[in-house]
Amino acid sequence: MEIKAPVVRIEPWSEDDFDLLRAANAPELMDHLGGPETEEQLIKRHQRYVDLSADQTWKGRMYRIVLSASGEAAGSVGFWEQTWDGLEVYETGWSVLPAFQGRGIATAGTVAVVEEARAKQKHRYLHAFPSVANGPSNAVCRKAGFSLVGECDVEYPPGNVLRSNDWRLDLQEPAP
Numbered sequence: 001m002e003i004k005a006p007v008v009r010i011e012p013w014s015e016d017d018f019d020l021l022r023a024a025n026a027p028e029l030m031d032h033l034g035g036p037e038t039e040e041q042l043i044k045r046h047q048r049y050v051d052l053s054a055d056q057t058w059k060g061r062m063y064r065i066v067l068s069a070s071g072e073a074a075g076s077v078g079f080w081e082q083t084w085d086g087l088e089v090y091e092t093g094w095s096v097l098p099a100f101q102g103r104g105i106a107t108a109g110t111v112a113v114v115e116e117a118r119a120k121q122k123h124r125y126l127h128a129f130p131s132v133a134n135g136p137s138n139a140v141c142r143k144a145g146f147s148l149v150g151e152c153d154v155e156y157p158p159g160n161v162l163r164s165n166d167w168r169l170d171l172q173e174p175a176p
Contacts, residue, residue: 008108010063010077010116013053017064018046020073024095037157052080058120060090065109067100074100077109079117079126089125090117090171094140101136110144118171126171129154129164141167145175 025037037045049062060080064073075096082091092113096106110128117126130137132151141148146167154164 007068007103008065008074008105008112009068010109010112011066013049013062013064013076013078015050017049017073017076018042020064020076021046021049023097024076026098028098041157049076049078052078058122061116063109063113063116065094065096065105067105072100074105075109077106077113079113081123082127084125084127084166087125088123089127090123092117092126092128094137104143106136106140107143110140114144114169114171115175118175121171124170124172126169128167128169129156129162130167132163132165138165138167141165145169 021042025042052060053062055061060078062076062078062080065075065077066072067074075094077092077094079090079092082089084091092110094106094110094113096109114126117123126146128137128141128146129152130141132138146169149166149168152164152166154162156162
């Protein structure tokens with residue numbers, strides 16, 4: 001019997017992760033999210049991530065995705081509370097740096113976050129809203145076990161409406 005070590009692990013976001021957030025602000029990574037953020041916006045987002053990861057009520061959590069073999073930070077993934085169609089749900093999102101793309105890292109990080117959200121037993125559903133034009137992120141949803149609900153409009157960043165796919169995963173169903 002072969003035992004496979006996980007490709008990645010997720011570690012709670014910390015004050016030390018600002019450079020990772022800055023690296024993920026590259027134009028090619030922010031193309032489907034309204035473009036790169038300003039330094040001021042990055043500082044505010046970083047503080048939201050730090051605060052979310054310190055919150056003990058499980059409104060959500062942000063993580064850095066770390067390669068198990070080398071310890072390198074490859075991206076970020078997280079989940080947070082959101083009201084969607086009148087229901088309190090978790091939403092998830094991720095970003096993997098260009099040098100690490102195409103290796104299943106986003107999917108592995110997302111699966112790890114699904115297990116974290118499932119373990120909290122706080123909300124039934126976890127949603128993801130990638131742009132309809134973002135093929136790789138839509139593939140992550142499919143590979144991670146989400147079901148496509150349909151297309152919708154999502155405002156991100158505020159003032160910018162994105163045509164997105166609504167992917168949903170039932171956190172009360174056992175992991176496949």
